[in-house]
Amino acid sequence: MGSRKWMIYLVLIAGVIVFTYPFFWMVMASLAPEKEIESLVLLPSRMSLHSYQQVVEKIPIFRALLNSLLVSAAVTAGVLVFGSMVGYALSRLRFRGRNLIFYVILFTMTLPFQITLIPQYILMVKFGWVDTYLALIVPYIMNAFGIIMFRQFFMSIPQDLIDAARIDGCGDLQILFRILWPNAVPALVTVGIITFMNTWNEVLWPLIVIRVEELMTMPQLIALFAVGGRAEAQLGVKLAAATMLALPIVLAYLFFQRYFIESMATTGLKE
Amino acid sequence: MTRRYTGYGFVLPYVVHFLLFVAFPVGFSLVLVFHRWNIIAPMEFVGLHNFHRLANDALFFRALGNTLIFLLIHIPLQIVVALFFAELLNRQLRLRGFFRAAYFLPVIVSGVVVTILWQRLFSYDSGLLNRLLVAIGLGKVGWLVDPDLAMPSIALMATWKNVGLYIVLFLVGLQSVPAQLYEAADLEGATAWQKFRHITLPMINPTIFLVVVLSTIGGFSLFIEPYILTGGGPLNRTLSAVLYIYKEGFFFYHMGYAATLGFFFALLIMLVVVIQKKLVEREVTI
Numbered sequence: 111m112g113s114r115k116w117m118i119y120l121v122l123i124a125g126v127i128v129f130t131y132p133f134f135w136m137v138m139a140s141l142a143p144e145k146e147i148e149s150l151v152l153l154p155s156r157m158s159l160h161s162y163q164q165v166v167e168k169i170p171i172f173r174a175l176l177n178s179l180l181v182s183a184a185v186t187a188g189v190l191v192f193g194s195m196v197g198y199a200l201s202r203l204r205f206r207g208r209n210l211i212f213y214v215i216l217f218t219m220t221l222p223f224q225i226t227l228i229p230q231y232i233l234m235v236k237f238g239w240v241d242t243y244l245a246l247i248v249p250y251i252m253n254a255f256g257i258i259m260f261r262q263f264f265m266s267i268p269q270d271l272i273d274a275a276r277i278d279g280c281g282d283l284q285i286l287f288r289i290l291w292p293n294a295v296p297a298l299v300t301v302g303i304i305t306f307m308n309t310w311n312e313v314l315w316p317l318i319v320i321r322v323e324e325l326m327t328m329p330q331l332i333a334l335f336a337v338g339g340r341a342e343a344q345l346g347v348k349l350a351a352a353t354m355l356a357l358p359i360v361l362a363y364l365f366f367q368r369y370f371i372e373s374m375a376t377t378g379l380k381e
Numbered sequence: 382m383t384r385r386y387t388g389y390g391f392v393l394p395y396v397v398h399f400l401l402f403v404a405f406p407v408g409f410s411l412v413l414v415f416h417r418w419n420i421i422a423p424m425e426f427v428g429l430h431n432f433h434r435l436a437n438d439a440l441f442f443r444a445l446g447n448t449l450i451f452l453l454i455h456i457p458l459q460i461v462v463a464l465f466f467a468e469l470l471n472r473q474l475r476l477r478g479f480f481r482a483a484y485f486l487p488v489i490v491s492g493v494v495v496t497i498l499w500q501r502l503f504s505y506d507s508g509l510l511n512r513l514l515v516a517i518g519l520g521k522v523g524w525l526v527d528p529d530l531a532m533p534s535i536a537l538m539a540t541w542k543n544v545g546l547y548i549v550l551f552l553v554g555l556q557s558v559p560a561q562l563y564e565a566a567d568l569e570g571a572t573a574w575q576k577f578r579h580i581t582l583p584m585i586n587p588t589i590f591l592v593v594v595l596s597t598i599g600g601f602s603l604f605i606e607p608y609i610l611t612g613g614g615p616l617n618r619t620l621s622a623v624l625y626i627y628k629e630g631f632f633f634y635h636m637g638y639a640a641t642l643g644f645f646f647a648l649l650i651m652l653v654v655v656i657q658k659k660l661v662e663r664e665v666t667i
Contacts, residue, residue: 118469125466126483129545133486135509136498148507192398195391205388211396218403220654224601224623225647228630228640229406229413235420252398282387311491314604314623318631329493336497336609345501352497356490363489367482370489375549 133356140350147345161346162354168347169335170323171354178328181246182309188251189305190298196252197260198286202272212261219254227318234319245319246327250309256301263297264290300373303366310359328355413640420636431641441642443617444625445649447532451621452600454536460592462544464585467551481552485545492542496609499538500525503610525611528618535606535619539599547592554588555581590661594654601650622646 139147140161142154165171199205200212230249239245267290275289291298316330323331332351335341341348363370414431418424435441466484470477487495502509503524511521524534562580571579582589603621607613613620613628626646630639 118472118474122466122469122474122480126480129484129541130486132498132502132509133490136494136501139501147501151509192394196395199388199391203388203391205386205392208388211392214399215395218399220651221403221407222598222601222647222650224626224643224650225410226403226406227623227626227643228636229409230402231630232409232413232420232636233401233406249402252395252402257395282391307489311493313491313493314627318627329491332497333493333605333609336493336500337612348497349501352494356494359489359491360486363486367485368478371481371485371549374488374546375553 133360136349136356137353140346140353142346144344144346147349161344161350164344164347165335165351165354168340169331169351171328171331171351173324174326174328174331175354175358177243177325178310181243181327182306184243184247185250185309186302186306188247189253189256190302192252193256193301194260194264194286194291194294194298196257197262197264198282198290200257201261201264203282215254215257219258227314231318240319241322241325243325246316249315253305256305259297259301260294263294267293299369300376303369303373307359307370410640410644413637414644416637418636419634421634427637431638434638435641435645440617440620440625441645444620444622447618447620448600448603448622450532451536451539451603452597454533455539455600456593456596458536458540459544459547459596460589462540463547463551463592466544466548467555470548470552471555481549484548487542488545490542492605493609495538495542496606499541500610503534503538526615528615531611531615531619535603535610538606539603543596543599550588550591551585554585558584586661590657593657593661597653597657598650601646 135150138152138154139150141157141159142150143156143158143160146154196211196215200208200215234240234245234249237244239248271289271293272285275285280289311329312327313329313333316327317333320326320330326334332355335351336348341351415426415428416424417427417430470480474480505511505521505523505526508524510524514520514522523530525531558581562584563576566576566580601622604623604627607619607621607624608627611619613624622642623646626639626642629635629642
């Protein structure tokens with residue numbers, strides 16, 4: 111029995127190496143002298159920030175970081191505010207057509223994005239939103255998944271809480287944001303993390319609607335940097351750029367690891 | 382009385398958003414498929430021309446075939462690897478949370494990061510994978526340069542990136558299997574395989590279905606991986622559905638044909654998912 115347990119640990123540790131060592135290698139390679147990268151296994155002979163310096167010189171990476179933060183924060187805020195409003199209406203308010211709207215929302219969840227990609231781009235062109243933040247934010251501030259999550263969550267909140275607030279003279283907006291939000295932290299965290307992460311990692315849509323470098327998001331800028339000629343076939347520079355892109359989400363993951371995993375497991379939903 | 386209007390007020394932003402960014406695009410795609418248009422010149426009605434082109438388009442079928450190859454490798458590999466680790470983790474262990482978190486790391490990192498990293502790992506001359514193969518006495522493999530291997534290599538990379546999520550999902554599934562079922566089977570002298578086949582597998586069937594559906598959608602959504610790694614090559618063998626739409630739409634500005642491609646790929650995804658659902662339901666009743 112004991113040896114069996116050891117075998118299990120051994121396999122599990124092998125798994126850890128398979129899933130994390132490549133990232134370790136990436137960070138080390140980004141710090142290594144260019145010549146050593148092709149033979150690097152563990153640690154370079156000396157570490158320098160040279161590759162990072164070059165990334166900063168070649169592309170407006172901090173501007174892209176700012177763009178990504180702004181876009182992800184705006185989309186997340188929109189999804190939380192509008193998602194909870196619609197979720198509240200669908201679970202706690204009565205009006206004609208309520209079920210119809212709910213089914214429409216369920217339907218949009220099953221709609222593959224491939225069908226709307228081209229027409230949505232044309233819409234952006236007609237609105238004059240190409241090369242603006244609006245194109246990155248507005249199409250994403252409503253999201254069926256967020257609405258469904260909030261609806262589910264609000265259905266589990268006791269009606270007494272709402273009735274009491276109503277007797278105190280609260281309107282529905284106050285009930286939602288003053289009474290329900292403080293009681294809905296798990297739903298807010300789940301929807302918030304998933305939305306922020308998906309927006310942060312999105313790259314196809316930015317590639318389509320943003321062409322000017324100052325407005326590019328971080329993954330977009332770095333993807334173009336990796337395929338274009340500006341990395342000049344230097345491995346270290348590409349890997350440094352990739353490391354900088356990974357860093358914010360990995361840092362967030364280190365602190366809120368449990369929330370990330372639980373959020374994504376409860377939804378089983380990604381991208 | 383006023384509360385009824387509150388309801389409408391609360392859903393109004395959604396309805397407007399839905400009409401603009403979902404309903405209109407879907408409707409407009411049905412217009413686009415009958416037109417030739419580069420956005421700048423006036424739209425030109427071409428009847429069924431786009432459908433005719435699609436039916437004879439070797440690249441469309443190539444992209445479909447590539448997606449099929451991806452799915453045939455990615456789905457079974459993902460289920461086996463995820464179930465394997467979930468089984469191992471589904472017991473009293475120290476550091477269980479740590480293992481789970483480590484396997485999950487590639488899931489949260491951007492696909493751009495993973496792809497740039499794996500471009501190095503796959504490198505023919507000095508990539509870590511080939512260095513490892515040479516070190517244990519095997520020959521180098523043309524991961525991305527060999528046309529027959531390029532798509533399987535991308536499937537391998539995608540499995541590495543996503544499997545952590547499915548480990549967690551399977552773990553949730555496994556923990557929901559009542560322990561009494563195994564105890565009863567033990568009393569009747571069932572083997573480990575019998576228990577797995579007749580208790581575990583049927584109980585986690587919904588999770589397997591979820592993995593299959595999400596992977597299928599993922600396969601039809603592949604974009605950044607071939608975009609960065611291969612540009613769709615070698616010999617178009619990694620051209621994915623979305624990469625093809627992207628090229629038609631944004632390299633050539635064939636909006637009508639790109640919309641036609643999008644329409645058919647979307648139709649196919651929904652069709653495949655419905656078929657998968659039927660298959661799973663049949664499996665459960667057997």
